[in-house]
Amino acid sequence: IQMTQSPSSMSASMGDRVTITCRASQDIGTYLVWFQQKPGKAPECLIYAASRLRSEVPSRFSGSGSGTDFTLTISSLQPEDSATYFCQEYVSYPLSFGGGTKVEIK
């Protein structure tokens, strides 16, 4: 399964609504997870099962979608959200990641 993320990078202002998309090459149901990775750090799970927010993750993050098209939304961008975001499917082996979206603050 191929996972395609867009855009590969973006720049937005504090308070902006940010949307990142992830497309799977075949139907993966809702078996999709979103990670946030800051420079020099390990990835952290934000959302699993396409739309379920991990308990420690701020509510400005949300996920949606099913089948082949998925979205990660940051409702009001904060400085600490500057990071690279990856999607990953976990429906079957081999497991696949998207190429990543680098989000910068203007």
Add this chain to the structure above:
Amino acid sequence: EVRLLESGGALVQPGGSLRLSCEASGFIFNNYAMNWVRQAPGKGLEWVATIDSTGAGTYYADSAKGRFTISRDNSQNMLYVQLNSLRAEDTARYFCVKVDWFDNKGYFDYWGQGTLVTVSS
């Protein structure tokens, strides 16, 4: 608190071998599948291998098949990966990753900080 602490990364020559270790704590280790995921410098994430909770089931990326072996010691809360016949393209930070379960599928919930493997002459 879940903690995953990798070790064993080093500079190794092409064709060489290395064994990476991951010490797990803060959860019941033998209840969860575990993974290795790698990230080449400045690049994206690549799944390497998965081992089920008992160690009986293992799964590998094509790039790892025949060269890498994932294993675990549930009595010691340890995860391992043996890396053989290393190539320059195996240069990466290797992360130990825990799985959690939802809707009959396992997703990656916690990651260690990683250990760096550099393959170069």
